[in-house]
Amino acid sequence: MPAASTTLRTLAVSVITLLTVTGCQALDDAGRAMGRADIVNELAARLDRALELTYSAEYQLPGGRTASITQSQDPARSAYEWPGGKLTVTAEATTRCDTASGRTVCTIEAPPAPNSKPSVVLxxxxxxEGQVTPPMVMGLLTAAALDPGATITQSDTTVAGHLATCVDVRQTAGSFATCVTGEGALGSFTGQVDGQPAELALSRYREQVDGAAFDLPPGAGVVDRRQAGS
Structure with missing residues (x-):
């Protein structure tokens, strides 16, 4: 089992053990009554399962901008693209692309350590880089579950045609709202990342990937540092 996956499951189990002793807090009437431990365990399981999937997800950002997450298992590789940047992790290399003043430059570095999951590294x-990721959202949910002053409201909805579980978290440490689809994809997020407002919503989800998602952007300049790092 991947190290990051094991960590997530262990953390979720720890939360469940703690809440078995302290009891579960009732949720607002606006959402279905659900214990904190139930929320953490359910979303941890979905996130863990999603790390093993092949899928592509497109997201709508504020101002009409877009982002995407693409991951494949055979071969194992992952890509995350957002306005002005792109990260790609494969068995051959880790590539970071930045676009500034209309020019894109990609820096190619050594691949992740053997047996590392590209999605975890990605x-x-x-x-x-300040991007919203599924593991980051899981961390926020786990912290909220351990906060006795937090109020968590759960509801079910449909995001981009897929059933999803949503939670609205209100707490002094920072409120946020997020949805996770039944497949384990991040459906939406509204909150803060490193003190900055962040928002995204799933606009398209497919269980297939386009190989071009892992290619360098057309016309990009290339800086290959793999030899220097060997």
């Missing part, structure tokens, strides 16, 4: 790198 999400960790994307978070460092």
């Amino acid at each position: 999400f960790a790198a994307a978070e460092r």
Whole structure:
């Protein structure tokens, strides 16, 4: 089992054990009554399952901008694209592309360590760029479950044609709302990332991927640092 996946499951189990002792807080009437531990466990399981899937997800951002997450299992590779940037992780390389003043430059570095999951490496790198990722949302939910002052309202909806579970979290540490589809894809998020407002909503989900999603952007300049790092 991947290390990040194991960590998520262990964290969820720890939360469940704690809440078995302290009891579950009732939720607002606007949502179905559901224990904090139930929410964490359900979303952790979906997130864990999604790391093993092949899928492509497109997201709508404020101002008409878009982003996408693409991951494949055979071969194992992942890509995250947002306005002005792109990250691609494959068995051959980790590539970061930045666009400034109309010019795109891609820096190619050594691939992740053997046996590392591209999706795990990708999400960790994307978070460092201030992007919303499924593991980041899971971390926020887990923190909320451990906050006795937090109010969590759960509801069910449809996002981009897919059934999803949504939670609205109100707490002094920072309120947010998010949805996760039944497949385990991040359906939506509204909140803050590193103190900055962040918002996205799933606009399209497919269980197939286009190989071009892992290619360098057309006309991009290339800086290959793999030899320097070897």
